[in-house]
Amino acid sequence: MSSWTVTAAGGRDPAIPAHLALEAGPIVPLDPALVDAPPAPASFEALTGAALEPAGALHAAIDTGQQTIVESSDPSPFENAASDALGDADTNAGSESGALDALDPAALVDASASKSTQAGSTVGNYDEPQPPDRPIVEPGRPPEGSEGDPPRI
């Protein structure tokens, strides 16, 4: 599509009718001689250099911290310490649990059952003769003159 444009080279915009043209306003361009020149723009490096100087020490600390993190991230020391402390605990626990699982309580149950059978065979009614009663001790006649004393058994 063509892009013809016709614009006024100077003066009033021809697209705006004369009776609708804007009037001159109260604002006029400033006299450059009356306006102080703006200050020279400060160098970014000059502004931020002093602020960034303490950061140099921080870089060294950060590097040290990162090195420590990298060295501490290695799990091998912990694994070695754990294996030295626990040894073959896992293997032993597994073998012991396996031995417990291998135990067959059936023999123990059978032995208990046989003992109960033997115990039952000795069970019987009590048929022994009844022992005699304890003799009754006669207190007897108290001696003369001691009627107030309790009887001596």
Add this chain to the structure above:
Amino acid sequence: MTPFDAIALAAMLRAFYPEPGRPALERARRERPEYFAAGRLTGVAGNVLQLPDGRVFVVTW
């Protein structure tokens, strides 16, 4: 003479001369002089329209 209308001139050029350029502008000046209001094409690129009343317009593409 028809008063000069920049918008009408631009619309005519877009409608009848789809390929903008100096040759098309000169051909439009010859074929449809009423849109140019007796103006004269000047300038290095031949796209500056100077009207008899002193107004100057620039035709761009």
